Amino acid sequence: MKERIGTIALLVLLLASCAPKEEAIIISPEDYHSSVDKVTEVMIHDIFSPPVASRIFAYPNVAAYQILAQKHDDYKSLAGQARDLTEIPAPANPEVINYELAALIAHIDMSKKLIFSEDRIETYRDSLYAIWSDKNETVFNASKAYALEVSDHIGAWMDGDNYKQTRTMPKFTVNSENPSRWQPTPPAYMSGIEPHWSKIRPFVIDSAAQFKPLPPPLFSMEEGTDFFKEVKEVYDISQEITAKGDDSEEVAIAQFWDCNPYVSVTRGHLMFATKKITPGAHWIGIVKIATRKTNSDFAKTVYAYTKTSMAIADAFISCWDEKYRSNLIRPETLINEHIDDSWEPVLQTPPFPEYTSGHSVVSGAAGITLTSIFGDNFAFDDDTEIPYGLPVRSFKSFNAAADEAAISRMYGGIHYRAAVNVGVKQGRDLGQFVVDNLDMN
Known part of the structure; x- marks a missing residue:
């Protein structure tokens, strides 16, 4: 009898040792x-425009943040703060869920809903799913189920932001009779992108026009007028900095902050595109730099991405509202027509109206938001552009980086001074509003 009991006990131990172990x-x-x-x-692969890219960054971050806010007392829900956002469902079995895992899965799932090349996200996702499931199938399945429930909730909220409706709205109509109005620019002469972006529901600001800037200087190509001086200034700066050749710091600054997702390149009869990150993506890269430098934990990392991406998204809505209101012509068009028909800007002119400068508005908003998270005088080395062949640039603060990003548009020959100076103020005012009105921690 004792031998039988011993044999049974041994079998139980053997079976237990063969059972899969669940890891954290x-x-x-x-x-x-x-x-x-x-x-x-x-x-980058799908070539999303800067405004659309800002939307793609924001919603997945919100989904991840909302899950973490369920767990961490230090972070407060965005429900009732972000426009029209209601509280996400509470988890049915909170004791089983890994909230960090659920937040990451929600980020991936929301991202897949927003891009074209879903297979690229799915391949990335499935490789991670296999790893997590092998480690702890019970926790993985519970966390995944909750993440997808939250993703569906945020997705339903997202679907109410008027984006889908703007896809069917008419294309921008060029007014060739008015000499002050924007005209398509070489080499691709693309139509104005996202003329209805002001109709997208903001995340935090009250409306697209809440931070409506002063109008640009009155259009006039008569010498001595304020507007003509601005056109001539762009031309003169371009001549001065390009004469320096490879030693031009201004050209280096322009190229560093170019962030044009679609640059057309012509070779004989062929035209092709080089693809890069957008202005918003550059600042999202700076979020990564700041969170790494401060050794931020998972929750603070998601918080920083979320707050900054919401400010960037609202900055694009605000800026595009003004762009298609003032509908101002670009320097390249006027300089070629009135000053030098062979002149080309350092950077390729992007396909939308000039005023205000999008990079200036977005950088102003991002700089203020990041300063609220990590403090002023936060020095950092910006390596965001290394994948595009550009060296690291160092900054004493986020606001100093924003100032350089803004002036880079004049060095690049694609904006007048008013668009830069007014734009960065527009962005900073908007960023301060986001900081003052989002109670996240």
Whole structure:
């Protein structure tokens, strides 16, 4: 009898030793950075315009943040703060869920809803799913189920932002009779992109026109007028900085902050595109730099991405509202017509009206938001553009980086001074509003 009991006990031990062991699933800030980087990579491949890209960044971050706010007392829900956002469902079995894992899965799932090349996200996702499931199937399945429930909730909220409706609205009509109005520019002469972006529901600001800037200087190509002086200034700066050749710091600054997702290149009868990140993606890259430098934990990392991406998204809505209101012609068109018909800007002119400068508005908003998270005089080395062959640039603060991003548009020959100076103020005012009105921690 004792031998039989001993045999049974031995079998039980053998079976137990053969059973799969469930490990803890550890999710780090680097896992979240990787997910954001993957989305950026797909956006570059799909060639999303800067305004659309800002929307793609914001919603997945909100989904991830809302899940973490369920767990962390230090972070407050965005429900009732972000426009029209209601509270996400509470988890049915909170004791089983890994909230960091659920937040990451929600980020991936929301991102897949927003891009074209879904297969690229799915391949990335499935490789992670296999790893997590092997480690702890019970926790993975519970966390995944909750993440997808939250993703559906945020997706339904997202669908009410009027984006789908703007896809069917008429294209921008060029007014060739008015000499002050924007005209398509070489080499591709593309139509004005996203003329109805002001109709997108904002995340935090009250309306697209809440931070409506002063109008640009009155159009006139008569010498001595304020507007003519601005046109001539762009031309003169361009001549001066390009004469320096490879030693031009101004040209280096312009190229560093170019962030044009679609640059047309002509070779004989062929035209092709080089693809890069958008202005918003550059600042999202700076979020990664700041969170890494401060060794931010997972929750603070998601918080920083979320707050900054919402400010960037609202900055694009605000800026595009003014762009298609003032509908101002670009320097390239006027300089070619009135000053030098062979002149080309340092940067390729992007396909939308001039005033205000989008990079200036977005950089102003992002600089203020990041300062509210990490403090003023936060020095950092910006390596965001290394993948595009550009060296690291160092900054004493986020606002100093925003100032350089703004003036880079004049060095690039694509904006007048008013668009830069007024634009960065527009962005900073908007960023301060986001900081003052979002109670996240």
